[in-house]
Amino acid sequence: MKVAIADTELIRAGITVALTKFGDADLVGAFDRCSELLEALPQLLPDLCIIDPKEEVACLGMIKQSCPTTKILIFTAACSGQTAKAYFGEGVDGIVLKSAPLEHLELAVRSVYGGAGWVDPSIAAIIRESARGSTSGYRLEAIAEADFPELTERERDVLCEIADGKSNVEIATALSISHDTVKSHIRKIMHKFAIHSRTGLAAKVIRLRELHSGDPR
Numbered sequence: 001m002k003v004a005i006a007d008t009e010l011i012r013a014g015i016t017v018a019l020t021k022f023g024d025a026d027l028v029g030a031f032d033r034c035s036e037l038l039e040a041l042p043q044l045l046p047d048l049c050i051i052d053p054k055e056e057v058a059c060l061g062m063i064k065q066s067c068p069t070t071k072i073l074i075f076t077a078a079c080s081g082q083t084a085k086a087y088f089g090e091g092v093d094g095i096v097l098k099s100a101p102l103e104h105l106e107l108a109v110r111s112v113y114g115g116a117g118w119v120d121p122s123i124a125a126i127i128r129e130s131a132r133g134s135t136s137g138y139r140l141e142a143i144a145e146a147d148f149p150e151l152t153e154r155e156r157d158v159l160c161e162i163a164d165g166k167s168n169v170e171i172a173t174a175l176s177i178s179h180d181t182v183k184s185h186i187r188k189i190m191h192k193f194a195i196h197s198r199t200g201l202a203a204k205v206i207r208l209r210e211l212h213s214g215d216p217r
Contacts, residue, residue, distance in 0.1 A: 004029040004046040006037040034059040060090035094118030
């Protein structure tokens with residue numbers, strides 16, 4: 001796994017030490033700013049970028065445009081719901097807080113690299129609230145057939161309710177099914193997406209909302 005970092009010198013040093021403990025991560029580039037990483041991207045071709053974008057949020061989308069297969073993990077001191085929405089709108093794959101324990105950083109790196117995404121547990125509730133109130137009534141059914149051929153019709157129904165920010169109990173009531181059936185559908189959806197937490201699923205849903213809300217990115 002080739003990794004590039006954009007952050008302050010002190011944070012870069014800490015991440016570098018952490019990566020050596022992971023055993024299979026190769027640091028290919030370290031930069032002060034996201035824009036500097038973007039300039040070097042064609043030569044580095046990293047699998048994963050760990051970035052604190054600061055004021056260069058738009059640079060994240062440019063990285064995705066330049067190298068669509070590269071995963072982006074935001075490493076930040078704080079993240080509001082609006083900021084998370086902006087990050088996912090630029091195509092990032094996960095967010096982890098700098099206050100998180102080392103094991104969370106490793107979980108985030110491996111989850112994002114594996115395609116499952118990651119949302120720091122400390123901001124998961126904020127992410128879900130953002131999903132509940134955002135995107136002008138966008139309904140997941142409109143893209144389900146094109147984007148989720150692996151899901152059954154009922155699994156798409158459940159995913160749509162999750163996109164509206166509903167709890168398992170609320171989903172069960174809305175679809176007239178049992179709570180256990182809802183949990184079973186969610187487990188199957190997570191398995192099909194190779195996502196191992198509801199926070200990861202929330203991240204995927206928010207990214208899809210942004211991609212289908214009229215933003216060309």
